[in-house]
Amino acid sequence: MSGEPILSVDRLTMRFGGIIAVQDLSFAAERGKITALIGPNGAGKTTVFNCITGFYKPTGGTIRLNHDDGRQTALERLNDFRIAKQAKVARTFQNIRLFPGMTALENLMVAQHNALMRASGFTFLGLIGVPTYRDAETRAIALATDWLKRINLLDRADDAAGNLAYGDQRRLEIARAMCTEPALLCLDEPAAGLNARESASLSELLQSIRGELGTSILLIEHDMSVVMEISDHIVVMDHGVKIAQGSPREVRDDAKVIAAYLGTDEEEAAAVMESGS
Numbered sequence: 001m002s003g004e005p006i007l008s009v010d011r012l013t014m015r016f017g018g019i020i021a022v023q024d025l026s027f028a029a030e031r032g033k034i035t036a037l038i039g040p041n042g043a044g045k046t047t048v049f050n051c052i053t054g055f056y057k058p059t060g061g062t063i064r065l066n067h068d069d070g071r072q073t074a075l076e077r078l079n080d081f082r083i084a085k086q087a088k089v090a091r092t093f094q095n096i097r098l099f100p101g102m103t104a105l106e107n108l109m110v111a112q113h114n115a116l117m118r119a120s121g122f123t124f125l126g127l128i129g130v131p132t133y134r135d136a137e138t139r140a141i142a143l144a145t146d147w148l149k150r151i152n153l154l155d156r157a158d159d160a161a162g163n164l165a166y167g168d169q170r171r172l173e174i175a176r177a178m179c180t181e182p183a184l185l186c187l188d189e190p191a192a193g194l195n196a197r198e199s200a201s202l203s204e205l206l207q208s209i210r211g212e213l214g215t216s217i218l219l220i221e222h223d224m225s226v227v228m229e230i231s232d233h234i235v236v237m238d239h240g241v242k243i244a245q246g247s248p249r250e251v252r253d254d255a256k257v258i259a260a261y262l263g264t265d266e267e268e269a270a271a272v273m274e275s276g277s
């Protein structure tokens, strides 16, 4: 892999009592690219995400976020709130976590709460409507509207998020993460439960986030058609360790990946890998 990494994971280890969920894992995610973390169920992928995003404190190893200006943040030392706010790492979850009773627009406004609170002087200036707060609010609405347009949901802006189709909720969740203007976007199985048309639309959205906006993406995904189509680099885990990494083509042709990731039936394994080619 060439280019400067935005994320460097070095010898990451996470134990839960006697279970070693992740062991000595090292990999890097390149800036402005899509890096996928794949592997069979229980391989340790979500645990890695939880360590990167501060939901777990790793047992060992380092996780460095390299900022544009040369600064480095040691993510393993921060909690989830600081990682989102200071390091600008945003994430989505395996299960959709929108606010279902709030409108699509409101969900995108909530994501900008920190910036709005600052502009409101932590409420008082907002209450009396000072111009700086009004400007910040106008900017927040413009950003939210722009994202509703990008995900083709502008006409559903005032509908409750919980009433949207499943695929639309998935894309709204990604838009909400993007409204925090992250340096690194971490997506945990964004294609789970999507049909083929919705998966294609998700792939398009992620490619535009990388291409037009230049945002770096780290992705856990089981849907090989999505992984193989959009990833620049793939890291493969099994039983908590890295067993392979490389381009989609390199990973697809790797015998260890076929055997370990896709089970012992090689014919079936090859067919699944081909489905993503």
Ligand SMILES: Nc1ncnc2c1ncn2[C@@H]1O[C@H](COP(=O)(O)OP(=O)(O)OP(=O)(O)O)[C@@H](O)[C@H]1O
Binding pocket: 016, 019, 020, 021, 039, 040, 041, 042, 043, 044, 045, 046, 047, 048
């Ligand atoms: N909080 C926890 N306490 C105890 N064990 C855990 C915890 N979280 C994960 N594990 C264990 O760590 C291992 C890795 O789990 P993890 O969820 O990270 O795998 P995964 O690759 O994300 O799997 P999947 O694709 O099914 O989501 C599993 O054996 C799991 O049971």
